[in-house]
Amino acid sequence: MSGALISACLWLIAANVAAMIPSRDHHWRRAFVLIAVGIPILGWVTWEAGPIWGMVLLAAGASVLRWPVIYFVRWLRRKVMEPAE
Template identity: 75%
Template sequence: MSWGLAAAFLWLIVANVVAMFPSRDQHWTWAYVLIACGIPILGWVTWDSGPIWGMVLLAAGASVLRWPVVFAWRWMRRKGAEPAE
């Protein structure tokens, strides 16, 4: 197993452990930290192990951080529905 995959699996473990603890801000602070750390790890895995592993880990990360993905999708749909100026 490459170091990139090991880092990605460690990221997934940390994300799941963080989700177990109660939080006043519904874990949004941790979500931002995990996104900031996860994007470079995802690029590293894709570069090192190939695009298949990159897509698998992108799906795994999106399932862990599903609410930021849902809100980003809604925001993009709203921006796409606005008339051009």
């Protein structure tokens, strides 16, 4: 297994452990840190292992961080659907 896939697995373990620890801000700070660390890892995995593994890791990350993805999709829909001024 390459270093990129090992780091991706460690990221997934860290994300699950972070989700289990109680938080006052509903885990948003942790989500932002995980996103900031996860994007370079995603690029590294895609570069080393190929786009299939990159898509698998993207799906795994989106399933762990589903609320930021849901809020982003809602924001994007609002921006696309609002009338032009």
